[in-house]
Amino acid sequence: MTSLRHRVGFTASDDDGDAQNHVLDDVEQEEVIEDLRQRNDETTARATLVLDVVLPSLRALPSFIPTLEPDPPCPILFTLLALGLHSNLTLLVHPTLALHSTLKALPLPISFSLTYALAAVWPTLSLFLARSWQVTAFSAASFLVVALTHSVLRTLQEGDQALAELETLRYRAPGP
Template sequence: MDALRRRTTYKFSEQDNDGEMRVLDEQEQDDVIAELRKQYQKTRLLHSISIKLLILLSAIMHITSFQVNPLLTIFPGVPSSSATTLPFSTGFTIVSLTVHLYFAILLHPDLVRTHLQLPRNPKPLPYGILYVISAIGPIVSLLLHLPWQTTAWWSLTPIIVFVVQSAMDAAESSSRGISELESKRYVARGA
């Protein structure tokens, strides 16, 4: 019986009054990593659905309001005239929809690869390029001193770029953190 050790259950830090560091055995380490991986998968799925929904709603808003700024309808402050519309608004809308299409492709790389029969997934563009492309509309609106509703409407695409970049970076950081945690496993004999 001396060769067998008694396994003690893990005590949370608020239960741990003696202040000693707890050493996890191999099974406990695997359990912690599996639980973190499960939480990561749930969070990643939720973020993915949220981002896809946000991109879809934004694209629908841009398609349905191709010539008219919907913020001027919601917040009428200036009479609707040519002084409230951005010159070349159709071109800026096409650019915005192109950015939305790019994100749809970025979020479904395997589907695009198999549908277009590509040898590998499409390589993502740097976010700096997307920021520059999507920021042209709001900058022109600011330079022309158009109403805040027009500037806010054209700022929607750079905001979408920021949200997608933040979500993708957070997912990558979490995945990297779990991988680093797996690489730091240790063998604790007698823990």
């Protein structure tokens, strides 16, 4: 007599009693994971597009300082610093660009901790020089762009990690 193996899905009783948990088979699991992966890729593409718009548009922002205040100390230095920070953020958003860099000796892109420190120089100097709050807020624009980019990239990395973890939790039921 041959016995057939009948697979019965696990159901758990909830407090309401009406809802039943459905155990996904291998194909359904793959469909769910593929759908989540596709949504994650779409979100990544949208976030990268937003950063591609934000970074170039704010690249030269520090060169347009409000004229009500006296000139900032070393305006060329701070403009170059802002350009460097935004270029570094572009390399962080698009790591493949760093591979094509002609300056192979430089450790590009630099870490976010150093990027934050460099972006905080101008606002800190503005505070120490007792500039108006408008100039100080304006000088913090690069710092805010660094924070925005870091937040978006961290969120995208968390999404990728969650997908990788979901794939490791996949239920596999080998046949008899």
